[in-house]
Amino acid sequence: MAVRQRVNALIFLGPASLLLFFFFIAPVVVDLFVAFTDMGRTLKVTEFTTENFERMLTRDRRLSQTLAITFVYVLSTLAVFNVTFGLILALVTTQVPDRIGGFFRAVWLLPRMSPSVIYALLWAWVIDPNERGLLNQILMNTVGVGPIDLMNDRPMLLIVLANGFIGASMGMIIFTSAIRAIPQHLFYAAAADGAGRLAIVWHITLPAIRWPLSFITVYQTLSLLVSFEYIWLITDGGPFYDTTVYALYVYKRAFENGQYAYGAALALVLVAIGIALALLMWRFFDMKRLLQQPRIEVH
Amino acid sequence: MARIELRGIRKQWGAVVAVEDMNLVIEDGEFVAILGPSGCGKSTTLFMLAGIYMPTAGDLLFDGARVNEVEAKDRNVGIVFQSYALYPHMNVKRNIMFPLKFKGVPREEAERLALEAARMVRVEELLERMPAQLSGGQQQRVALARALVKKPQLLLLDEPLSNLDAALRLSMRSEIKRLQRETGITTVLVTHDQIEATTMADRIVVMRTGRIEQIGTAEDLYRRPDSLFVASFIGAPPINLVEGEAADGRLRVGELTLELRGDVAGAVVLGLRPESIALDGAGIPARVVDVEPMGRETLLLLDTPMGPLRVLQGGASVPYREGDQLGLTFAPQDSILFDRETERRLADVHAAPPKA
Ligand SMILES: Nc1ncnc2c1ncn2[C@@H]1O[C@H](COP(=O)(O)OP(=O)(O)OP(=O)(O)O)[C@@H](O)[C@H]1O
Ligand SMILES: [Mg+2]
Numbered sequence: 001m002a003v004r005q006r007v008n009a010l011i012f013l014g015p016a017s018l019l020l021f022f023f024f025i026a027p028v029v030v031d032l033f034v035a036f037t038d039m040g041r042t043l044k045v046t047e048f049t050t051e052n053f054e055r056m057l058t059r060d061r062r063l064s065q066t067l068a069i070t071f072v073y074v075l076s077t078l079a080v081f082n083v084t085f086g087l088i089l090a091l092v093t094t095q096v097p098d099r100i101g102g103f104f105r106a107v108w109l110l111p112r113m114s115p116s117v118i119y120a121l122l123w124a125w126v127i128d129p130n131e132r133g134l135l136n137q138i139l140m141n142t143v144g145v146g147p148i149d150l151m152n153d154r155p156m157l158l159i160v161l162a163n164g165f166i167g168a169s170m171g172m173i174i175f176t177s178a179i180r181a182i183p184q185h186l187f188y189a190a191a192a193d194g195a196g197r198l199a200i201v202w203h204i205t206l207p208a209i210r211w212p213l214s215f216i217t218v219y220q221t222l223s224l225l226v227s228f229e230y231i232w233l234i235t236d237g238g239p240f241y242d243t244t245v246y247a248l249y250v251y252k253r254a255f256e257n258g259q260y261a262y263g264a265a266l267a268l269v270l271v272a273i274g275i276a277l278a279l280l281m282w283r284f285f286d287m288k289r290l291l292q293q294p295r296i297e298v299h
Numbered sequence: 300m301a302r303i304e305l306r307g308i309r310k311q312w313g314a315v316v317a318v319e320d321m322n323l324v325i326e327d328g329e330f331v332a333i334l335g336p337s338g339c340g341k342s343t344t345l346f347m348l349a350g351i352y353m354p355t356a357g358d359l360l361f362d363g364a365r366v367n368e369v370e371a372k373d374r375n376v377g378i379v380f381q382s383y384a385l386y387p388h389m390n391v392k393r394n395i396m397f398p399l400k401f402k403g404v405p406r407e408e409a410e411r412l413a414l415e416a417a418r419m420v421r422v423e424e425l426l427e428r429m430p431a432q433l434s435g436g437q438q439q440r441v442a443l444a445r446a447l448v449k450k451p452q453l454l455l456l457d458e459p460l461s462n463l464d465a466a467l468r469l470s471m472r473s474e475i476k477r478l479q480r481e482t483g484i485t486t487v488l489v490t491h492d493q494i495e496a497t498t499m500a501d502r503i504v505v506m507r508t509g510r511i512e513q514i515g516t517a518e519d520l521y522r523r524p525d526s527l528f529v530a531s532f533i534g535a536p537p538i539n540l541v542e543g544e545a546a547d548g549r550l551r552v553g554e555l556t557l558e559l560r561g562d563v564a565g566a567v568v569l570g571l572r573p574e575s576i577a578l579d580g581a582g583i584p585a586r587v588v589d590v591e592p593m594g595r596e597t598l599l600l601l602d603t604p605m606g607p608l609r610v611l612q613g614g615a616s617v618p619y620r621e622g623d624q625l626g627l628t629f630a631p632q633d634s635i636l637f638d639r640e641t642e643r644r645l646a647d648v649h650a651a652p653p654k655a
Contacts, residue, residue, distance in 0.1 A: 186386060189386075189445075192349050195372060
């Protein structure tokens with residue numbers, strides 16, 4: 001019996017463990033190795049050194065600025081779009097008749113379904129600094145101001161908007177299904193108990209979707225921290241270094257400047273930050289309880 | 300406390316008509332039960348009273364004022380759902396206090412009222428528990444406390460006892476009745492259990508496919524059902540219904556001819572309650588087909604010239620066995636006659652057993 005159980009464990013956990021090894025453990029080990037070398041564009045290793053870390057701590061003047069930019073970018077995208085706006089979209093589209101709500105959600109999902117390059121091109125056209133840009137056309141025809149140059153004047157706003165519009169859709173989908181899973185009678189009961197619409201959201205809906213809310217917050221924090229695709233395509237970290245978030249900075253150092261070893265060292269720090277943040281939020285949101293027992297109670 | 304009036308109320312979703320032409324007055328302090336088979340529109344009616352659904356047509360009046368457009372939160376109505384609908388993330392105390400939050404009741408006062416309500420339904424020991432840690436009966440009582448705590452003008456109960464076991468159902472039945480007497484709150488109970496309706500309510504509204512079939516006391520429904528539907532819906536074991544032809548003061552039923560009291564001719568249905576048929580040696584001949592003990596009573600299935608009949612006899616055992624030949628009779632005023640075409644009761648018409 002015990003043997004059988006062990007064999008079963010191997011069979012069931014085997015594939016996942018292999019994946020985990022190849023796509024998480026192995027890269028980190030390789031990264032760890034490279035970070036302590038002087039690997040450059042030639043991929044040759046001549047010595048093992050802690051030079052990369054010394055450089056990071058003492059000589060890299062960009063680093064602190066990059067960290068600050070990353071902090072602002074992750075926090076504002078998360079707080080404004082991926083959680084808050086996603087939640088608002090979910091709340092609103094579950095309140096209106098189903099066909100309208102479904103249509104709205106589909107519209108918000110579109111950018112996620114189109115290739116990133118198309119999405120980036122779309123933004124390039126929207127923010128085009130001369131009168132032809134969509135944003136400027138709208139601004140000039142309605143408010144009468146402009147043309148403005150979002151890319152150069154408000155680059156941070158631009159990348160938060162561009163990522164937020166896409167990022168909100170994931171929270172929207174998860175929150176929508178979570179809201180749908182709340183028994184309808186709870187809303188009726190609350191209404192009969194005297195709660196208005198906002199009170200119902202606050203006292204019934206939000207507590208009921210507490211776990212999906214925590215999950216999205218943790219998940220999106222991590223994913224915002226490491227992804228830079230749209231920033232790279234839309235601003236390429238510019239103007240100057242104004243929108244170079246940490247992950248993009250790592251990419252630039254490693255692949256554009258060919259400093260593989262230094263890039264690896266920077267990446268190692270990103271992994272450490274990611275793990276630390278994940279553990280912290282895990283604790284904060286009490287996610288252990290979420291994984292222990294089903295959280296959606298149906299009566 | 301309120302006097303509730305429904306005038307020509309209809310509720311429909313697209314092509315689905317859930318309630319149609321509903322007219323009903325519920326007096327202040329009255330306990331009314333809405334009784335009917337599944338899907339007949341009971342919950343829909345209740346939800347309209349609560350303000351959860353808005354009527355498609357008609358007028359809904361609370362104390363003479365039209366409230367069609369008044370939202371649920373402004374109606375001061377307490378409701379207990381079939382599912383109880385306790386808030387899963389709040390403990391019992393916070394569940395009960397929830398309605399007071401929106402009435403601007405200060406916290407200390409709210410706690411006192413919640414405790415009072417909890418005492419009333421005997422859950423004061425459970426205040427710190429979460430709903431998931433309660434039994435069905437306890438949840439139901441908490442739901443009742445939550446509905447009562449704000450002293451609503453109208454209490455609505457949607458099949459509150461259907462999830463309980465038989466013993467608990469019995470005690471909750473009298474509990475709810477007691478609470479209603481004590482508080483004097485106008486109460487509407489929705490149920491598809493006729494015993495629940497007849498034991499608890501002052502008056503019963505029988506519904507069928509969205510329409511009111513009859514309104515009356517338990518005795519009205521039992522002795523003077525307006526229609527075949529009510530006659531067969533009320534009473535257990537169900538009423539005997541046999542088809543007959545009336546002509547010249549006589550009623551031909553199967554191979555038997557009964558005497559008619561009252562003026563009627565044509566196709567009719569004769570209804571006889573199983574408990575209003577008496578057995579003795581004389582009378583209409585009958586043969587025992589089956590004997591079914593039902594606890595304190597015994598149900599006999601008889602083969603008669605009128606067709607098969609169910610007869611209820613008091614006592615756990617009866618001196619009859621399968622195959623016995625008996626005679627049966629019934630009092631004319633216990634017979635109920637219906638027009639077979641319209642399925643309505645023929646008032647003041649009765650049948651009498653043939654004279655020997
Ligand atoms: N939201 C809705 N949309 C469409 N049809 C509905 C809706 N709610 C109820 N109905 C329909 O209205 C009719 C009456 O429903 P209702 O829930 O009032 O029945 P009920 O008498 O309470 O039945 P039960 O005893 O099974 O609870 C049913 O045919 C039902 O399918
Ligand atoms: Mg119902």
